[in-house]
Amino acid sequence: MANHKSAEKRIRANETKRVRNRYQAKTTRTQIKKLIATTKKDEAQALLKEVSSMIDKLAKKNIIHWKKAANQKSQLAKKVNALA
Numbered sequence: 001m002a003n004h005k006s007a008e009k010r011i012r013a014n015e016t017k018r019v020r021n022r023y024q025a026k027t028t029r030t031q032i033k034k035l036i037a038t039t040k041k042d043e044a045q046a047l048l049k050e051v052s053s054m055i056d057k058l059a060k061k062n063i064i065h066w067k068k069a070a071n072q073k074s075q076l077a078k079k080v081n082a083l084a
Helices: 005-037 039-062 065-084
Strands: none
Touching: 005 039, 005 065, 039 065
């Protein structure tokens, strides 16, 4: 257990950040699943723009690795472009 006041504060701050990061990551994953399930191209393109922005924000905050973000965006763009 923490002995210093600053260490106790750090534990509290880390927990707050962990919860926020998990929420943002889960929300993004849900939107990705929604995008993959979409069959209409115009809806998918609108969703792709939103999801790409969410993925970029996760990468910027180091919640996910920047290369994972690039791979996800690429794969989603390929799926959207393949829609008729």
